Amino acid sequence: MAPSTTRKALSLGTGLAAAGVLLFTGATATAAQGAPALAGSTTVTPAGHGFKATLSGKATFKAGAVTVSCSVSSSTGTVPAAPGNHNAAGPVSSAITPPTFSSCTTSMPGVGATVTAGGGWTVSMQHGAPVVASFTLPAGGLVVKTSGIASCTVTAAPTAPATTSGTWTNGAPSSLAFSNSQVPVKVVGGFGCPTSATTSSFSATYLVADTTDPTQQITVAG
Numbered sequence: 554m555a556p557s558t559t560r561k562a563l564s565l566g567t568g569l570a571a572a573g574v575l576l577f578t579g580a581t582a583t584a585a586q587g588a589p590a591l592a593g594s595t596t597v598t599p600a601g602h603g604f605k606a607t608l609s610g611k612a613t614f615k616a617g618a619v620t621v622s623c624s625v626s627s628s629t630g631t632v633p634a635a636p637g638n639h640n641a642a643g644p645v646s647s648a649i650t651p652p653t654f655s656s657c658t659t660s661m662p663g664v665g666a667t668v669t670a671g672g673g674w675t676v677s678m679q680h681g682a683p684v685v686a687s688f689t690l691p692a693g694g695l696v697v698k699t700s701g702i703a704s705c706t707v708t709a710a711p712t713a714p715a716t717t718s719g720t721w722t723n724g725a726p727s728s729l730a731f732s733n734s735q736v737p738v739k740v741v742g743g744f745g746c747p748t749s750a751t752t753s754s755f756s757a758t759y760l761v762a763d764t765t766d767p768t769q770q771i772t773v774a775g
Contacts, residue, residue, distance in 0.1 A: 592643040594775045595680040601634040602765035606729060612654065612757035621666070623657040626757070629764070630676060632771065644679040644687075645773075651694065664701040670694060678721060680775045686721035686729045689714055705742030707753075712737075717755075723772045730758045 608626035630649035632638050638645055651670035659666070672691035679685045695709040709715065719731035735754040740747050763769045 592679055593681060594639070594641050595643065595645045595678055596639045596774045597632050597645045597678050598638060598772050598774070599763065599766070599769055600632055600638040602763050602769070602771070603629065603631045604761055604771045605629045605764050606649075606652075606759040606761045609728070609758045609760045612755060621657060621659045623654045625656040626652055626654045626759075628652040628674070628676075628759075644677040644685075646675050646677040649674050649676045649688075651690070652688075664699060664703060666697055666699045668695065668697045670696075678773045680773055684721040684723070684773045685718050686773075687716050687718035689716040699742075699746075703742065703744070703746055705740055705746035708739045709736050709753075711739035721773055723770070723774075725770050726760045726762045727771050727773075728758055728760050732756050 606628045608624070611622045611624050612626055613622045628649045628651070630647050633645060633647050651672065651674050653670065654668055657666060657668075670690070672694040674691070674694065675689045677687045677689070679687075690710050692710050692713050692715075693708055694714075697707040697709075699705045699707070715736050717731065717734040717736050719729050719734060722728045722730070733754045733756055735752050737751060738753050740750050742748065761771050763771050
């Protein structure tokens with residue numbers, strides 16, 4: 554899970570199209586939080602346990618006066634079995650299902666969006682202050698299509714895998730928060746589509762639960 558970029562001011566259509574992309578991320582190539590220059594030891598427990606990350610509140614994307622919000626999102630995965638759940642000099646990574654998003658609304662009338670995610674996604678944890686958690690999606694791993702006032706196709710990580718990072722907090726349950734995290738995008742379409750946009754950003758908080766033993770918590774330590 555890793556680093557960050559900046560984004561051009563987006564037009565009306567830009568906000569809507571790119572919004573869907575990032576909201577669906579789990580989509581990800583630059584980070585709100587960067588991993589330490591010298592990565593330290595990381596251990597994720599319980600080893601071998603399954604987990605589910607569920608959106609808490611809303612995932613929102615903002616571009617000027619335009620806001621897109623989704624209230625349902627989740628992804629699942631498994632903590633690596635020992636000794637793979639420990640890395641003496643870096644992050645611990647594991648495969649996850651492509652995140653899903655639904656119940657999305659926009660601040661503009663007459664515009665809808667559909668999102669499709671696929672391919673091999675991963676999540677990585679790097680112990681530190683703060684603990685950095687990052688989602689990585691494959692090239693073209695997330696596609697958003699808008700309809701209505703602006704009919705556009707937005708592809709996240711258009712040419713190469715991309716990563717977006719957030720802050721992990723141990724707890725009951727543990728949580729993962731993204732704040733203005735960014736990802737590269739490519740936009741194609743006609744009138745109203747933000748075809749010059751190259752990046753987009755999102756904010757969201759996920760609660761991470763242990764699905765193997767609900768009495769335990771997914772925890773990141775050194």
